[in-house]
Amino acid sequence: MEKELKHTRSHALFQEAQQLMPGGVNSPVRAFRGVGGEPVFIDHAEGPYLYDVDGNRYLDFVQSWGPMILGFGYPSVLQAVIEASKRGFSFGAPTEAESELAKLVMEFVPSVEMIRFVNSGTEATMSALRVARAFTGRSKIVKFTGCYHGHADMLLVQAGSGVATLGLPDSPGVPAETTANTLTVPYNDSEAVKELFKLYPAEIAAVIVEPVAANMGLVLPQPGFLETLRELTSQHGALLIFDEVMTGFRVALGGMQQRVGIRPDLTCFGKIIGGGMPVGAYGGRKDIMQVVAPIGPMYQAGTLSGNPLAMAAGIATLKELRKPGQYEALERKSLLLGEGLERALRNTRVEAQVVRIGAMFCLYFTSEPVTDYASAKRANTDRFSRYFWEMLAAGYYLPPSQFEACFISLAQEDVMLEEAARTAEHVLRKLA
Structure with missing residues (x-):
């Protein structure tokens, strides 16, 4: 050896x-x-x-931090990207492939009734939280210590991933007022979440959680933890957001929500839905997603969102995974x-x-x-x-x-x- x-x-x-x-x-x-x-x-x-x-x-x-679940250079995925590239790298306009991939994700993850593709997991979580605030009319969000949901300012509070490695509990350049509405509690601590809802019963827009915490190593949810989050958010009119950037299509075809039988209000996905291409998505209940522009007032956009190469790779990957x-x-x-x-x-x-x-x-x-x-x-x-x-x-x-x-x-x-x-x-x- x-x-x-x-x-x-x-x-x-x-x-x-x-x-x-x-x-x-x-x-x-x-x-x-x-x-x-x-x-x-x-x-x-x-x-x-x-x-x-x-x-x-x-x-x-490592597998590009998760998405290469079929291995590198998988023939059908590679062929799909080659064929798509011949038609053009990017249009900044709608394509049929976006609808095809959307239908696949919605088929496998029933809680997703409508979806918006973006370009990264960070964009997905940032946008989902903006949707939650727009839909509820509230400002505060709850996240868990050590859970990493991308590098948006409001989420760099007690984050995991590279922040854990570097020993940084926060990041310079993030104004205090930006994180003033971000509440943090320990992962797996149901009682701490209950206390937050007692303190702010009508101010919390959403609880965002990795259903398996995969950015401080790998921490499994304790029995009853995710169920409690579902109960509390439903009871208080807040939204439950599952960040399945790491677990989506990894732990089951329907993600961790399939394994635990819990239906979140919104779900965030990462690179695996694009076969490793730069892509992400957020989706969920139709009434919530309808606050997103252009049919709703909450603005979010991206020139490369729904990129045809990423869509092609994602379609080919998910078709293989459903076999x-x-x-x-x-x-x-x-x-x-x-x-x-x-x-x-x-x-x-x-x-x-x-x-x-x-x-x-x-x-x-x-x-x-x-x-x-x-x-x-x-x-x-x-x-x-x-x-x-x-x-x-x-x-x-x-x-x-x-x-x-x-x-x-x-x-x-x-x-x-x-x-x-x-x-x-x-x-x-x-x-x-």
């Missing part, structure tokens, strides 16, 4: 990039600050693998890897927790169960950094932060996942 990878070309490119872009990257977590050292630069990808500029190959557990047995296969693969990691922890006696749901998983280096941001932050990040670099050297590309979720794909064969678990046990023995 031991091998020494050379990153000479990556090093040279990173030196150059740091003179051109802040930190040498266009998204903070890519800089590897959460694990130390320098990032590897990717040249191309194929199936389950990434290949860096120095010719090293990695089994990929019988796809999610059963993902669940089996996920269980196979999860059990392998659990076995590795038992055999090595390393204090760590495996969290898994659907095609997502996380390994926390902590002795206690992780139920919220506070317990996630108690994980041993130094030990995770050592684990990350040892796994990278063995040919496995993990998220470069303890506070990010890992992803599996249909392109990863059982034998690959079994070998990954064996490699993890070898690495964990070195950390014990």
Whole structure:
């Protein structure tokens, strides 16, 4: 399993990039600050693998942060994008493909009665909250500590994801008045949410939640938590927004809301509905969505929204995912890897927790169960950094932060996942 990878070309490119872009990257977590050292630069990808500029190959557990659920270069998706590109990259005008993808999303996620495509998960959550405020006539929103809903000003309060990695509870450049109406409580703390509704019974426009918190590692909802949010919002005339940017079409064809049987008022989606292309969407109840311009007063627009290449990739991806047995296969693969990691922890006696749901998983280096941001932050990040670099050297590309979720794909064969678990046990023995 031991091998020494050379990153000479990556090093040279990173030196150059740091003179051109802040930190040498266009998204903070890519800089590897959460694990130390320098990032590897990717040249191309194929199936389950990434290949860096120095010719090293990695089994990929990042998958562009979730959307590559079929693997890279999936034939039908690739062909759909090629055909769409021949007709034009962007029109800034309606296309039939937008309606086709909308119908697919609405078929699989029944709570979505009307949808608006945007260009990122950040746009989706930002817009959904604007809709909620417009629809209810209220100003306050509730979010959960450690949940990351994109980088809109009002949401950079006790956020997870890269903010957790960098240790920033907030961000300079965000005026205090911008976040004055953002209320934060711990994830999985139903009683804290009840208290907020007691304090502000007629002022809360919406509660936004990751139904599985996937930006502080991977934190599962405790029994009754999401149900309580549904009850409280319905009782007080507020909207429940599920941010399924990470879980949508990942944990089930209908997202986490399908698994738990809860119907949110609005749902946000991310790149997976565009096959990895830059895309996002928000949708929900028709009466709520009808406040969006041009039929309603709430303004939101985007020249590239509904981009034909993204729509083509999304249509092809969702058509593949709806084929019988796809999610059963993902669940089996996920269980196979999860059990392998659990076995590795038992055999090595390393204090760590495996969290898994659907095609997502996380390994926390902590002795206690992780139920919220506070317990996630108690994980041993130094030990995770050592684990990350040892796994990278063995040919496995993990998220470069303890506070990010890992992803599996249909392109990863059982034998690959079994070998990954064996490699993890070898690495964990070195950390014990």
